[in-house]
Amino acid sequence: MRNRKQPPRKRNPKDSKKPELLLAVVANEKGEIFDLEGFAAVGADGKLLSPISTGDTIELPHGSELMFLPDRMPVLMDLETGQIGPVDRNPYSPGERIFPVAAFNSPGVVLAQSCAYEEHPGASILPLFSYGAVGWHGHGFRSAAIVVDTEPRQDLRLMPRENIVSGVEQMRMQLPDNRLARHLEHCALTYGCPAGKNFFLGRYEAPLPTSRACNARCLGCISLQHDAHLTSSQNRIGFTPSAEEIAGVALAHIARVKNSVVSFGQGCEGDPLMAARMIGPAIAQIRKKTADGTINMNTNASLPHVLAPLLDAGLDSLRVSMNSVRETCYTAYFRPKGYRFSQVVESIDLAIAKGKHVAINYLNCPGFTDSPEETAALFVFLEKHPVNLIQWRNLNFDPQRYLQAMNSVVPLGPAVGMEPLLQMIRKRFSNLQYGYFNPPKERFQASPDAVQKKAAP
């Protein structure tokens, strides 16, 4: 780190009662990241800008990445004047332009505040990541995020490449003619997909990508982008695996993993409901062989009449993706083709009625998710549709462009704060679980607190 004199003594900031402000972290044109003496880091919760401190941040989770934001200037707080505003040049290196730095947090945490910045005129949209507020304190980076899941399911330190490679070799012998297993090799070894890696490592949850099509056109779709200025982070699967290939991969995983989960609906595919003709027979084949394992589907849940037979065939749990529980905001982001939000809700009610475990994959963006309008709507939604779990996920999309898009359909009031939102929901819905990952059925219906004491594999 440049601009530093004496490294201070390493001390747990929580010791001192009074939270300490974090030093601002910025980057120069070359992408070198450094802290800026005299300035405090600032977080954005919609239009609300505030300095972040040791009291409302966590140590940057392992595996997180720092993002350099081009075409933008950081919004910082001058420690001398207390003024919050954009800073375009490095005061210690005249003329040197500086840029915002954001945290792309590793799984298990939800953003409390986004990175604070101002766009330069003509700025291009940011790539498909989430951009959390980050600062420097003591000897480390701290992130404005809230821990919602402590399970090490996607902890990269527990996924050594050599073990993945030997897992691939083993599956080549076990499933020699299985195209889906070969596809997952690409996911694990090339895309670095943690779900793909876990299949070859024999851990937690295995992915069952199946669908080439989708009946939504999400602004932030990571498998097929309609916006010429955005790149999807992975290509959609190029074939439709057979029921036998799907069941083969699922059974191989269930046979060797305790409390295993196998999931349809991955980042490298469209929506699994569009491939129900393969998925139904695959579920039947799996359940004919074993009652073990949890068969889960991550989906936009747009087609209740297609979902119903899959639930009857043996689907154990459903995770429904949504950025909002209000039709206008949902439609503005998902841009559904041939379905309406009401059908998504119908699917949720159907699965609850059939006693299945239902989770919301709630795509969070500070300033929208904790807006008073969305907060009020979420309370009403959860009253009417008692799902089991909210997976608090970070929306991988340019936060300012997203807020503009949402604000264009429904004006956003001043944010209530993500931490207060999570506390309010938890207080009102005490049986509602919080998390980040799809739980195995062994942990269904457990109380929220029991969930946190989950056994490592």
Ligand code: SF4
């Ligand atoms: S539902 Fe999934 S696959 Fe479909 S457009 Fe949205 S992100 Fe993409």
